[in-house]
Amino acid sequence: MARSGAVHWLSEKVTTGVRELPTNVTWVVSQALHPSDGSTDGDGGSAGRATAGERGKLSLTGDSLESRLKRARSASEKAERAEQEALAEASHAKELADAVRRTNEQGRARVRDAKSEAAEDVRRRLEQARERADAMVESERERAQADADAVVGKVGEQFEDELDRSRARAEAAQQRAQEKIADATQRLAQARQLADEAAEAAQAAAEAARRKAEELAAGEVRRRAAPKERRAAEAKAVQKKVAGSGAQVARRLSSGRTEQDLRSMTKAELTDLAGALGVETRSSMNKQQLLRSVRRAARKAA
Template identity: 85%
Template sequence: MAATGVRELPSNVSWVVTQALHPSDGAADGDGGSASRAMAGERGKVPLTGESLESRLKRARSASEKAHRAEQEARAEANHAKELADAVRKTNEQGRARVRDAKSEAAEEVRRRVEEARERADAMVEGERERAQADADATVHKVGERFEGELDKSRARAEAAQQRAQEKIAEATQRLARARKLADAAAEAAQAAAEAARGKAEELAAGEVRRTAAPKERRAAEAKAVQKKVAGSGAKVARQMSSGRTDQDLRSMTKPELVDLAGALGVETRSSMNKQQLLRAVRRAARKAA
């Protein structure tokens, strides 16, 4: 058999032994026929005496026993060889089966290890993604915190500056209102003095009186100039306040502050005016001044 390297042995061991013992005799004669022919041949050559016949029979029996033992040994050896051949065949089949199983197990092991490697790689990628996302979130959070801190500081500085500006404007408004009142009073006094002096000059028609009236008229003109300057400053402050204040800012002002602002804008106010009336008057004057 080509696969095992063991030849098939003949199944008829008796035939093999017979052929080995009597290669020239026919198979149909059997052991007895062969022995008879051998004895007949001997008789033709040697005289048939009692001693020679007994000797021949003994040798024939011995040869027959040896042939029988040889046949049994050959049969046992053939059986042993067949068992060995069967064992080789079985070993070959088992080896092939083990090879197939080993290939299948190896393929399964490769698939399993590849799957495990892929899972580890996926887990590694996912872990790296999570760490990168956490780092990015932390960076964004820090930037946001810095931005919020800077924004709060900027907002606080802006609110403080706005508060200081409003306080300065309110102070300037009050000062302008007082200056306007003083200028109005001085202008009225100067105008009255000038008119009185002019009347006296007309009545007396004297040069000395005219020289006395001239300085008073100059003072009246100076008072009007101061009044005009104060009014211009009030209009300028009003424009600044109207550009920097919203309607909500105006509503948040107190009534005295609105009165001062109205005076700076040249609005005549009355003590009986309420806050809404003052607001309307200030809005109109601010629009005109703008």
């Protein structure tokens, strides 16, 4: 529960950072595109007229940046929901597996109790038979043993039926959990890609504003470019947080997988999982190479 809470807290922080980026960057772009009215007098008015022609060009960049950041925020929120669903499904699968173990233990205990009671009944009836006559001992023992076998067989059949039903439910839940985990891994990879694109767009906007400030050689424009650079740095920080969150979730999920679970994954799923763990992959890598890379990365993360 503590680890799940930590993952939820980190995912919530990443989502909040991405959610606030569009508003912050939009404010920076609006400040760069719309200078204050006090600059229209004297030389300031000439500078305002000189930059008026550039506003149209920068506005398109601002719209594109805001759109990218909205997509990044939406993808991050979807990835968080997918992560929570996957973790909940995995927890449910574990509960069902525990139920299978309990059913197994209870069934075996019932069989042992039934055997013990049957043996006691055999012993008691044998003693009674000896008291009546030695000739009746063998016949009575056979009848008592037959009764005991019937009781044990009935209890065993009931136990096997219950165990089969529990095992089927646990296997179905495990399959659903694996599908959720694969979907969450893919969504995290998409969110990381969108965050990378948003960070690159923010950096490009900051570079354009800085170049414009250098061309105009105006101290005021330089001061306006500085907040944009800070926003670009914030976008990079969000990019790292998204990547870090994806890697952390992937490490926790991969560490809980068995060898059979990893081998049942497709090459595409292994590639996504390796990317979330920070492993560099090549298109020429086969499934065995991807499996070895994922195992090494999971051991290092542990």
